[in-house]
Amino acid sequence: MKPAKFEYFAPTSLAEALELLHEHGDDAKVLAGGQSLMPMINMRLARPKVVADINRIPDLDYISPTPDGGLAIGALTRQRSVEKSTDVKARIPVLAAAMPSIGHFQIRNRGTVGGSISHADPSAELPALCFALDGEFVLSSASNQRVLKPVDFFISHLTTALEPGELLTEIRLPARALAPSEEWRWGFQEVCRRQGDFAMVGAVSLLKLDGGGICQSACITMFGVAGTPVRIRRAEEALLGSRVNGSVLQDVSRIVSEELDPDSDIHASSAYRKEIGGVIARRTLEAAIDRRNGDETA
Amino acid sequence: MAQTYIGAPIRREEDRRFLTGQGQFVDDVKLPNMLHAAILRSPHPHARILSIDATAALEMDGVAGVITFQDIKDTVVPRPIPIRMRTYVGIERFLQYPLAEDKVRYVGEPVALVVAETRYLAEDALDGVEVSYDPLPPVVNVWQSMQEDSLLFEEHGTNLAYEFASSIGDVDQAFREADYTHKEEFRCHRHTANPLETRGLVASYASGRQELTVWGETKVPHFNRGVLASLLQMPEHRIHFIEPDVGGGFGVRGEFYPENFLVPFAAIKLGRPVKWIEDRLEHLISANHSREHVCELEVAAKKDGTILGMRTKIYGALGGYVRTHGASVPVSTAAMLTGPYLIPNYEWDVKCLLTNKVGMGTFSAPGRYESCFFRERMLDMMAEDLKIDPTQLRLKNLIPPTAMPYELGRTRPEDYSLTYDSGDYPAVLKKALEVIDYENLKLTGGQYKDGRFHGVGVASFVKSTGTGTPYEGARVVVTGPDQVAVYLGISTLGQGHETVMAQICADGLGVPMEYVAVYHGDTDLMPFGGGTFASRGTTLAGNAVYGAAQRLREKILRISAGYLDVDPNDVEFAQGHVYRKTPSSGEPELDLNQVLELAGPASKYNQGEMGLESTHYFHSSQECYPCGAHAVHLAVDPETGQIEILKYAIAEDVGHVINPLLLTGQVVGAAAQGVGATILEELVYDDEGQPLAGSFMDYLLPTSLDIPAFDVAILDLAPSPINPLGVKGAGEIGIVATGAALSNAVSNALGVQVTELPLSPNKIKELLGRKTQA
Numbered sequence A: 001m002k003p004a005k006f007e008y009f010a011p012t013s014l015a016e017a018l019e020l021l022h023e024h025g026d027d028a029k030v031l032a033g034g035q036s037l038m039p040m041i042n043m044r045l046a047r048p049k050v051v052a053d054i055n056r057i058p059d060l061d062y063i064s065p066t067p068d069g070g071l072a073i074g075a076l077t078r079q080r081s082v083e084k085s086t087d088v089k090a091r092i093p094v095l096a097a098a099m100p101s102i103g104h105f106q107i108r109n110r111g112t113v114g115g116s117i118s119h120a121d122p123s124a125e126l127p128a129l130c131f132a133l134d135g136e137f138v139l140s141s142a143s144n145q146r147v148l149k150p151v152d153f154f155i156s157h158l159t160t161a162l163e164p165g166e167l168l169t170e171i172r173l174p175a176r177a178l179a180p181s182e183e184w185r186w187g188f189q190e191v192c193r194r195q196g197d198f199a200m201v202g203a204v205s206l207l208k209l210d211g212g213g214i215c216q217s218a219c220i221t222m223f224g225v226a227g228t229p230v231r232i233r234r235a236e237e238a239l240l241g242s243r244v245n246g247s248v249l250q251d252v253s254r255i256v257s258e259e260l261d262p263d264s265d266i267h268a269s270s271a272y273r274k275e276i277g278g279v280i281a282r283r284t285l286e287a288a289i290d291r292r293n294g295d296e297t298a
Numbered sequence B: 001m002a003q004t005y006i007g008a009p010i011r012r013e014e015d016r017r018f019l020t021g022q023g024q025f026v027d028d029v030k031l032p033n034m035l036h037a038a039i040l041r042s043p044h045p046h047a048r049i050l051s052i053d054a055t056a057a058l059e060m061d062g063v064a065g066v067i068t069f070q071d072i073k074d075t076v077v078p079r080p081i082p083i084r085m086r087t088y089v090g091i092e093r094f095l096q097y098p099l100a101e102d103k104v105r106y107v108g109e110p111v112a113l114v115v116a117e118t119r120y121l122a123e124d125a126l127d128g129v130e131v132s133y134d135p136l137p138p139v140v141n142v143w144q145s146m147q148e149d150s151l152l153f154e155e156h157g158t159n160l161a162y163e164f165a166s167s168i169g170d171v172d173q174a175f176r177e178a179d180y181t182h183k184e185e186f187r188c189h190r191h192t193a194n195p196l197e198t199r200g201l202v203a204s205y206a207s208g209r210q211e212l213t214v215w216g217e218t219k220v221p222h223f224n225r226g227v228l229a230s231l232l233q234m235p236e237h238r239i240h241f242i243e244p245d246v247g248g249g250f251g252v253r254g255e256f257y258p259e260n261f262l263v264p265f266a267a268i269k270l271g272r273p274v275k276w277i278e279d280r281l282e283h284l285i286s287a288n289h290s291r292e293h294v295c296e297l298e299v300a301a302k303k304d305g306t307i308l309g310m311r312t313k314i315y316g317a318l319g320g321y322v323r324t325h326g327a328s329v330p331v332s333t334a335a336m337l338t339g340p341y342l343i344p345n346y347e348w349d350v351k352c353l354l355t356n357k358v359g360m361g362t363f364s365a366p367g368r369y370e371s372c373f374f375r376e377r378m379l380d381m382m383a384e385d386l387k388i389d390p391t392q393l394r395l396k397n398l399i400p401p402t403a404m405p406y407e408l409g410r411t412r413p414e415d416y417s418l419t420y421d422s423g424d425y426p427a428v429l430k431k432a433l434e435v436i437d438y439e440n441l442k443l444t445g446g447q448y449k450d451g452r453f454h455g456v457g458v459a460s461f462v463k464s465t466g467t468g469t470p471y472e473g474a475r476v477v478v479t480g481p482d483q484v485a486v487y488l489g490i491s492t493l494g495q496g497h498e499t500v501m502a503q504i505c506a507d508g509l510g511v512p513m514e515y516v517a518v519y520h521g522d523t524d525l526m527p528f529g530g531g532t533f534a535s536r537g538t539t540l541a542g543n544a545v546y547g548a549a550q551r552l553r554e555k556i557l558r559i560s561a562g563y564l565d566v567d568p569n570d571v572e573f574a575q576g577h578v579y580r581k582t583p584s585s586g587e588p589e590l591d592l593n594q595v596l597e598l599a600g601p602a603s604k605y606n607q608g609e610m611g612l613e614s615t616h617y618f619h620s621s622q623e624c625y626p627c628g629a630h631a632v633h634l635a636v637d638p639e640t641g642q643i644e645i646l647k648y649a650i651a652e653d654v655g656h657v658i659n660p661l662l663l664t665g666q667v668v669g670a671a672a673q674g675v676g677a678t679i680l681e682e683l684v685y686d687d688e689g690q691p692l693a694g695s696f697m698d699y700l701l702p703t704s705l706d707i708p709a710f711d712v713a714i715l716d717l718a719p720s721p722i723n724p725l726g727v728k729g730a731g732e733i734g735i736v737a738t739g740a741a742l743s744n745a746v747s748n749a750l751g752v753q754v755t756e757l758p759l760s761p762n763k764i765k766e767l768l769g770r771k772t773q774a
């Protein structure tokens, strides 16, 4: 379990890194937290000729509040920093609440936000959260910068729209808080074999209810069930305009199961994922409703 | 002045060096000029090798050599790796050579050894060895194996490596008389031990002196040295095995594997030291697998729950070759299937079948974990059918203490009868029930609370320990003032032998424990050694140390009495000093150093025996049988199939306890391993014979977050009558009943019948699905 030979560079500025990536194109792999890349290199599942270690670039690690109430997060920000950030807790509490589900704290101390998103594991939490939150990814290259929505960024299993020479530099997320001015309720859940594992199935739900408890906006995002995170539009439509109660939730649960067409692997069959998808989608919605009614940390 | 180390909860001597990073493991052995080996392994489960061409590899950067079957042929043929224990007629036809000859029989089988300046370069060069294969139909389970459409060894015309069918009592009569019979098929899943430290070897050959030194041999170094000597055709005394610190064994580590030949062979051939450290990917596809059995079990009983007899057919999936354990795992599964119960009529048929998977070896409590699961599940099914509380059913059938020693009968192919030496099985079960508060808890069985079903499961077991090789030796030497060295023939895998043996020596001899240093793990220390397996360390080596220490103490008394000119019965030796008994002044007459001088070669008091040392071999061909019971309370989420263990009680009796702290650690560690194995771990293969659990992403070991707190009650009701310390083996017992107790609890919670493991959420949902359909 030793890597094949590669050349190692540690650029100290963004410009230098982008130049390096431009020069080596397809041959280069970015090294961020290394929590996914290093095992792949060690098992020789990845054999990059060049490794560009971006850890010495100073300005990629930040969590900045944006004027619209959301956050801009530097790609190199450690997952643990997001978990601990009071800004994240205040502005996007679902993100803060979901972070502890990513591996273990030792992993999150090194693993970065940008690394998880670029790696695009279909069972990973951060891609699904960005998807659910409908954020934006800033992709920079030596000659260009572009901004993509998650639906356009995530293509399939471990595959994104990142082109050779491009670096994900920033993640922008809108506010989804419980602050008095905001009406968002949320739920996050996943089912794993062990604590800290990638999810067999996961769900993120965001809900907006009016004063009378009628659903005005709904977003149900499932992960671990397809090549990318998926929104279950039909289930969202079933919620819109209705009072979210037990029988609606049962319907939504059934619809989610119907809509899923997951693969089997050694941890769970397709049938299991399909069924449990509906269960946890329902549970995230239940949590969302409870959360508004009472305890924020429930 | 009383010595009280035995029985005291003394912390492990070893901990300081392990916890402060001062352990020396095999990978810490770094020799000048050392080369590194990597192994080219078969990607096919079953294929003919058409050709091997290493030309390209030999030209690659830093490559020192490539070894294929052609290179070892003249040295090893006709001597494949032999069976270490219990070899039976016919089974030796299926043994493995260190490298594949013309056929590969599992994914992971060594095909070539590449040796280079670094492990990196050696792995690079694996790509330069071109092997052309002609794939053959794989045999992936016991049923396919029995169909024999595809044969692993065509020349032998069968996939059945060994069969053992026999019976005790009159089983047909028992079934004729029965009010109740029940038949069920159970499956235990393929999994194995994963020591934190993987296997590893460093070999160095001094060509001038023709001496070979190998670091990293463990568990059974003396046996392995004999095997290596035979394969290399060199005298055993020219081979030195050195065991550094070891990060866990659990049965899997330390057997003679292909690498144990290849690494020394390469060092001799290339004239430079060679290191090979197994990586985790290799471990999962090359180190012994274990546990995979199918069991058809049938029980006959009276209406009141009295068991009259059992019948079983056991199909063990041996893998691609017969390895060093031979047929011992499936055979052990049958041998103790009736467990701690009075079941006088028992019939079994064990088939050991070849499959295109890694060879089967032992994992802690081999065969006992499996058979406990089969039997205890059957008892719960019976209890449900007969409407008897499952614990009452057990208490009714457990062998009573009055029946001890209890002769089970000849349930192994060997010509001896298994005899349970001692034990109060009902009392141990009652203790577990008391600890978990069964009387109150049983009411929650099957109840739905806060979105989950609650279940309670109980299982009893007895386990054979303490033989394998019927002796173990120790040498105790006073080496200087306040210094006593203990030399052991056994190895250690991290259990704490240095502490336990020091306690035994200190009390046996009569010195403070601080005097005692324990040495092990070097084949030159002792001429013989059986090894560390079958929970035999304390039972055999512990008694050997005790015997050697007591003999040395007698010698100390003899020499002191001679010098003091008193009768040896008038002196005593304690805490390292000689005292006169009558009249006792309370002041010591001599210290250990003075006695050592008196025993010296130049002393006139030495009585013709120089120095203070004693060697003792403790012999026992009888096994001793610890027993125990597990009781667990868990909750299952019926929507997701996830389990949470709420309470886990363990009661065990291992006879006299040398160190309760270490014993509890062993029990808890083994139970944790069993919980992980039962719920999470499985070596999954697909229908084509490809292993799918190739890394820790897919082979799921439990972390501390997945393991419950265990309530452990250690009883000392039944010391073993067959050894002076009254001890029984303790290392493996904690794991035995985990599969049984957990699956009973899940069955109880959900009103289903678990018949196969592991208890994955997916499997639990399937069980619930079937229940709803029914």
Ligand SMILES: Cc1cc2nc3c(=O)[nH]c(=O)nc-3n(C[C@H](O)[C@H](O)[C@H](O)COP(=O)(O)OP(=O)(O)OC[C@H]3O[C@@H](n4cnc5c(N)ncnc54)[C@H](O)[C@@H]3O)c2cc1C
Pocket: A029, A030, A031, A032, A033, A034, A035, A036, A037, A038, A075, A076, A101, A102, A103, A104, A107, A110, A111, A112, A113, A114, A115, A116, A117, A118, A119, A121, A123, A124, A125, A126, A162, A166, A167, A168, A169, A196, A197, A198, A199
């Ligand atoms: C034991 C363990 C458990 C884990 N459990 C989970 C879990 O439950 N959920 C989960 O989501 N993750 C889990 N992970 C993965 C972890 O979250 C990783 O940290 C993450 O997936 C990758 O982030 P990284 O910073 O380590 O990236 P790296 O490993 O350094 O890189 C990953 C990939 O992304 C590319 N990359 C990295 N940064 C950029 C960038 N800025 N621009 C373009 N490309 C980039 C790399 O080239 C590489 O291809 C686990 C990891 C381990 C070891």
